[in-house]
Each structure stands twice: as C-alpha cells, then as structure tokens.
Amino acid sequence: AQSVTQLGSHVSVSEGALVLLRCNYSSSVPPYLFWYVQYPNQGLQLLLKYTTGATLVKGINGFEAEFKKSETSFHLTKPSAHMSDAAEYFCAVTRGGGYQKVTFGTGTKLQVIP
C-alpha cells in the first residue's frame, strides 16, 4: 500500500517569502512522487516529478522538491512567492514499472498575501 500525507490544509505566505509545502509518503517499494497544482475551476497539472536519479528536482514556475528517503519526505519549495502561485497543491505517489494506482494527498491551499 502507498499513501501520502500533506501537512497543513491551508498555508499563507507573503508575496516574496519562501513557500514550503510539506509531503510525507509511505510506500513499500521505491516510489515515484509528484506535485500537481490546481487553479480554480481547472484540472490538475503537473509541477514536477521524482522517479529515479537526482533527488532534487526542479519544476515549472520556479518550484522544486527534494526526495529524502531517510525522512520519507518530498517537500515542495519556492524561494519567492508570487501572487500567481495562489492555488491548491497536491502531492501524489505511485509505483514505477507500469501504472499502478496514483494516490493523491488531501491537498494544501496556498494563499499569497500582497
């Protein structure tokens, strides 16, 4: 079984401040990990992904995440928040080698304060 836990359903940051959204995973096999973003009235779109190799992955819009096996974490960060980053962010996990279930976390809504 696999699962992800996102700490904090709502996070508020000031414009220009560091964004940190937390995700911890549970998986009995090496995981593939993802962050998706959802803007209002839209579907989810991929921000970044970790499969194998480099543990620090960079995504779109200046976001990055680091896979830490020892901490079973895959936290999402961005050095400087922009108003356009306000959205809901989902962490997700699956297994490699062919599609298994893709399990999503409960989401974190990011508010950016001007």
Next chain:
Amino acid sequence: DARVTQTPRDKVTEMGQEVTMRCQPILGHNTVFWYRQTMMQGLELLAYFRNRAPLDDSGMPKDRFSAEMPDATLATLKIQPSEPRDSAVYFCASGLTADTNTGELFFGEGSRLTVL
C-alpha cells in the same frame, strides 16, 4: 495542443436521474483514470483502465456507478440513479504506460455535477 476533454463541464440534475459523463483521453494514451473531488474527501480514485480493460474499480459504488471504455477515444462514467451525495467534480485523467513510464497523469478540466 493535446488535452483531455470532458463533457459536460457542468450538470445540474434531480435525484433519481441518470447522469453520463464522457472523457476523451489524449490520443495515444492507454490508461484512463476517473477521480471524484469533494471538499470533504478530496480526490478519490473511482476506477482506472489500461488498454480499455478495467483494472480497478474498487473505489466506485457498484450499485449505481458504472465505468466503461467503448473504444480507445472514449471513456464514460454513468450514475444511475443519481443522489445528492454524488454532487462533486469528476475528473478524468489519462496517461501512457510504458517500461519507462513516469506515472504522469494529464487531467481534464472536470465535470461539475450537482444533484438536487
């Protein structure tokens, strides 16, 4: 610009009516997922298909929900009869399974269902 297309975008119906939601996956994708999103439950996986065959529909209430892929370009999710608790946004997502797949999903914009 390849995208997953879902219809209808919005549907309001009365309890007891049949509802059918349709999804056109990205051409060439062989895996299709149906998710339901609500404030209370978040994103729930209802069913998924690979090469049109259902692999897992354990998340779907069997008595009223059914999911099919009549062909590679169409996936359907049907609710009969609908109930107010089915009110949610239903997302379809598609992907490509391969030996080197990355598990990335491409989502449609969702079908917002309101059952009165």
